[in-house]
Amino acid sequence: MKVAKFGGSSVADANMLKKVANILKEDLDRKFVVVSAPGKRSKDDVKVTDLFIQLGNEYNSGQNYGETLSEISSRFLSITTELNLNSELVHRIKSESERLLKETTNTWHLMDALKAMGEDSLARILSAYLNTLGVEASYVNPKDAGIIVSDEPGSAQVLEKSYQEIYKLRERKGVQVIPGFYGYSDSGLLTTFPRGGSDITGSIIAAGVQADLYENFTDVSSVYCVNPTIVNQPKEIRSLTYKEMRELSYAGFGVFHDEALIPAFKKNIPVCIKNTNAPNAPGTMIVSEKVDNNQPVVGIASDTGFSSIYVRKYLMNREIGFGKTLLGILVEEDISFEHAPSGIDDMSVIVRTDQLTLEKKKWLSQRIKSELQADTVSIMDGLAMIMLVGEGMSRRLNVAAKATKAFVDGEVNIDMINQGSSEVSMMFGIHADQLPQAVQSLYNEFFVND
């Protein structure tokens, strides 16, 4: 029994939905199907979810939203027309959106209800389409499936009690098509996961029905070991562990949502990343146990947009609670931090730059200086982080040596090094403008020369 999840690009138009239907017809073990909302059909296109967000914003600010609603309807209408389906499904989108706008008083919940409409409508369309092809299929609302979530609009988390409800889905006949991205709180309110959260639904369903496999269909044939826009035609990863995938997707690998692994991991369900355009390609398997292929590093993740808050104080090492006070100031300023490497008399805190305005930086520096009586406080933007990831690292002696050699070869200065205590990853902070050469050089060292 398998759970197949299809992402936004896999359901972007009627042509893609035909491919999805073929994949499902080919293997009826794919009994549970989770879908995203239609994504971009081309580079400059807009995702249906973004259109719904635009609709909500227009309504909330008193603007005319009619045009956006028509744009959404025509996106779906082109799908139903090409698949020879009843246009009732599209009329429902219009009337349901109007009803939500009129009846939902809480802005957050209105936004969530609108955002979920893309997935919800697509699930209805796909199940109707499968039936016209002679495949018995039913649409299952997440409430009916038993997906109960915390009451956190836009960032819901699944509640443990969901799993025993979801298990009951196994008894149903035919293919069960479930919209991704949302569940219902205990009080019955529709609440969405974070953006990209249909992966999370797929993982929850796979864990709940105790599937043999969770297939995550996307638009790449496998996960590459490094960002293919930086390195030309990088090697594909055949297999990696949950831990490795979690580290990679957290640090910029967009293929799989970083919160989506936990449900599958807890119930030990293997995950396979597959391509809707090439369904017979082997894809990338994500499993619990490391397959030892002698490769210390499985992937190199990298991302820009970081700042470092550097604090120096003579004899910091003798001051108990210095770190607590520093991080406490960040908590009070509502800033989340990513890493906090420290020395004897200094400590840096790495944060995402988009959390810092010019004003906030000034205010932060002042607070840190006066509350910690620091000698120096400086905030530097324009940092990039590179993460070497691999469970095999912990058993090797020369990974750090090879990495630093790669930075030398690429003529890149390292600003910061941090190795997680789990030894699954090693992080390097560098100037963002040197990112491409650093990543290329690391790739050569670990994947070409090795």
Ligand code: ASP
């Ligand atoms: N449609 C949602 C989004 O665009 C969820 C998803 O595609 O997974 O974020």
